[in-house]
Amino acid sequence: QGHSKSIQCLTVHKNSGKSYIYSGSNDENDGFSGKGHTNQVSRMAVDEMDQLVTCSMDDTVRYTNLSKRDYSGQDAVKMDVQPKCLAVGPGGYTVVLCIGQIVLMKDKKKCFAIDDLGYEPEAVAIHPGGGTAAVGGADGNVHLYSIQGTSLKNDDKSLEAKGPVTDLAYSHDGAFLAVCDANKVVTVFSVADGYAEHNVFYGHHAKIVCIAWSPDNEHFASGGMDMMVYVWTVSDPETRVKIPDAHRLHHVSGLAWLDEHTLVTTSHDASVKEWSISYN
Numbered sequence: 079q080g081h082s083k084s085i086q087c088l089t090v091h092k093n094s095g096k097s098y099i100y101s102g103s104n105d106e107n108d109g110f111s112g113k114g115h116t117n118q119v120s121r122m123a124v125d126e127m128d129q130l131v132t133c134s135m136d137d138t139v140r141y142t143n144l145s146k147r148d149y150s151g152q153d154a155v156k157m158d159v160q161p162k163c164l165a166v167g168p169g170g171y172t173v174v175l176c177i178g179q180i181v182l183m184k185d186k187k188k189c190f191a192i193d194d195l196g197y198e199p200e201a202v203a204i205h206p207g208g209g210t211a212a213v214g215g216a217d218g219n220v221h222l223y224s225i226q227g228t229s230l231k232n233d234d235k236s237l238e239a240k241g242p243v244t245d246l247a248y249s250h251d252g253a254f255l256a257v258c259d260a261n262k263v264v265t266v267f268s269v270a271d272g273y274a275e276h277n278v279f280y281g282h283h284a285k286i287v288c289i290a291w292s293p294d295n296e297h298f299a300s301g302g303m304d305m306m307v308y309v310w311t312v313s314d315p316e317t318r319v320k321i322p323d324a325h326r327l328h329h330v331s332g333l334a335w336l337d338e339h340t341l342v343t344t345s346h347d348a349s350v351k352e353w354s355i356s357y358n
C-alpha cells in the first residue's frame with residue numbers, strides 16, 4: 079500500500095543488515111498500529127534508539143518505536159507553535175524548528191526554547207559528534223548553536239549561504255556541512271577549518287529544496303524545483319552525476335541514501351524511486 083498524497087520527506091533506517099525506507103505524507107498509514115499524526119508530516123529522522131522522530135502540522139513531535147512499529151500517544155509532544163523541521167543527534171537530543179522558535183528536546187522532553195531569533199529558521203542539522211546544531215535561516219545565513227546539557231547557546235557565529243537556506247546536512251563523518259539555498263547554489267563548509275567555505279556547487283536552474291550525503295562522505299545529492307537531482311563530488315564541483323526529470327511532473331521533495339551507490343528520492347507525485355549511482 080503506497081501513499082495516496084504527496085510525500086514531504088523520507089529517511090532510511092538500517093536494521094540487522096536491511097535498509098527500511100520511511101516516507102512521510104498526510105494520508106493514512108498502514109505500516110503502523112495506533113494513531114499517527116493527524117496532519118501532514120513535515121520532517122522525519124531516525125535517532126540512535128531506533129525511534130522514528132517526526133514533526134507535523136498537527137503541532138506535535140512524535141517518537142515512534144521502529145521495532146514495535148506502533149504509534150503510541152504518550153510519545154507525542156505538543157509544541158507551542160507549528161514545527162516545520164527537526165534533527166536528531168547523539169545523547170537523545172532533538173532540535174525542533176518551529177515558526178519563529180528553536181526548541182531543544184532531550185529524551186522526548188522539551189528542555190529549552192529560543193524565541194526572538196531575529197530571523198526565520200528553515201532547516202536544522204546536528205553535528206554527528208553532537209554538541210553543535212546548525213540552523214539555516216531565511217536570512218541567507220547558517221547560525222551555529224552549542225548544545226550544553228539541557229540548554230542551547232547561540233555561538234554568535236554565522237555562515238553565509240548564497241541565498242535563503244532551504245536545507246542543510248553534515249557529512250556522516252562530521253567533516254563537512256553542505257547548505258543549499260533558494261538561489262540555486264550548494265555551499266560546502268569545512269568544519270575542522272572553523273567552517274571555512276570549502277567549495278561552491280552550481281548547476282540547478284531553480285531553487286534547491288533538499289540535500290543528503292552519501293555514506294562515503296565524498297558525495298552528496300541535491301534535489302531542486304527544476305525537477306533535477308545532482309550527485310556532487312565534494313572535492314570537485316565539476317564532477318557530477320545528473321538525474322533529469324527524476325519525478326516527471328513534480329520536483330523531488332526528499333532524498334536519502336541506502337548505500338554508497340543507491341539513492342532514494344520521493345516527490346509530491348506520491349512515489350518513492352530508487353536510483354543506482356555510478357561514478358566513472
